[in-house]
Amino acid sequence: MTKQISVFRILALTVIAGAAVLGFQVMGEGAGVKAAQPVVAPGTEVAIFAGGCFWCVEADFDKVPGVISTISGYIGGRTANPNYREVSSGGTGHAEAVKIVFDPKRVTFDQLLYVFWRTVDPVTKNAQFCDYGDQYRTAIFYGNEAQRLIAQASKAALEKSGRLKRPIVTEIVAAGPFTSAEGYHQNYYQTNSFRYNLYRFNCGRDARLKELWGAEAGGGAH
Numbered sequence: 001m002t003k004q005i006s007v008f009r010i011l012a013l014t015v016i017a018g019a020a021v022l023g024f025q026v027m028g029e030g031a032g033v034k035a036a037q038p039v040v041a042p043g044t045e046v047a048i049f050a051g052g053c054f055w056c057v058e059a060d061f062d063k064v065p066g067v068i069s070t071i072s073g074y075i076g077g078r079t080a081n082p083n084y085r086e087v088s089s090g091g092t093g094h095a096e097a098v099k100i101v102f103d104p105k106r107v108t109f110d111q112l113l114y115v116f117w118r119t120v121d122p123v124t125k126n127a128q129f130c131d132y133g134d135q136y137r138t139a140i141f142y143g144n145e146a147q148r149l150i151a152q153a154s155k156a157a158l159e160k161s162g163r164l165k166r167p168i169v170t171e172i173v174a175a176g177p178f179t180s181a182e183g184y185h186q187n188y189y190q191t192n193s194f195r196y197n198l199y200r201f202n203c204g205r206d207a208r209l210k211e212l213w214g215a216e217a218g219g220g221a222h
Helices: 007-012 054-062 084-089 109-117 145-161 193-203 205-216
Strands: 019-021 025-027 045-051 067-075 095-102 138-142 171-174 178-180
Touching (some): 045 054, 054 193, 095 109, 095 138, 109 145, 145 171
Parallel strands (some): 138 171
Antiparallel strands (some): 045 138, 067 178
């Protein structure tokens, strides 16, 4: 599979904040400016997941009770402070990912993992739905030893269950520097809902999730 951004995503990015060129050049206030990192208040925790298109991962986790905030960005690569053009073109080693700030009294890391698995295709390597390349890989970036152990146990339990017919290829790796994505990517499913929904439908994300997970697709209450 070649490293490329999907045609559906290019179409979705064609017009943002007034005008754009293939999703890489945005005109208007805030164009190209990285979003601020989220505030992690005392008593809250952070999870970082890569699940293909970060627009979609944001949209899925914003629905989860106990999630305080989400922010799209880049992690796991070889260069400092990457931008969208560099990451989406492939070659930097970064994955599109979402940093999730959550209240552990309302939702646990294990419960977030339940949602994560059921909102991604964990058996396809270096691709998610219509997006191809290692920048769209699935991964759990743990922030501490407790998260690592919980993630490994969650993956092992899912493999043992036989729920999936192919081996899970999702990485479980230590979180390194997380770079926030440009402002126009944040909350894209809200600020550009028509283009977002067009992209998500044409990319086949929900159809594939239903194929993999059936009624569990989307990771609702359990």
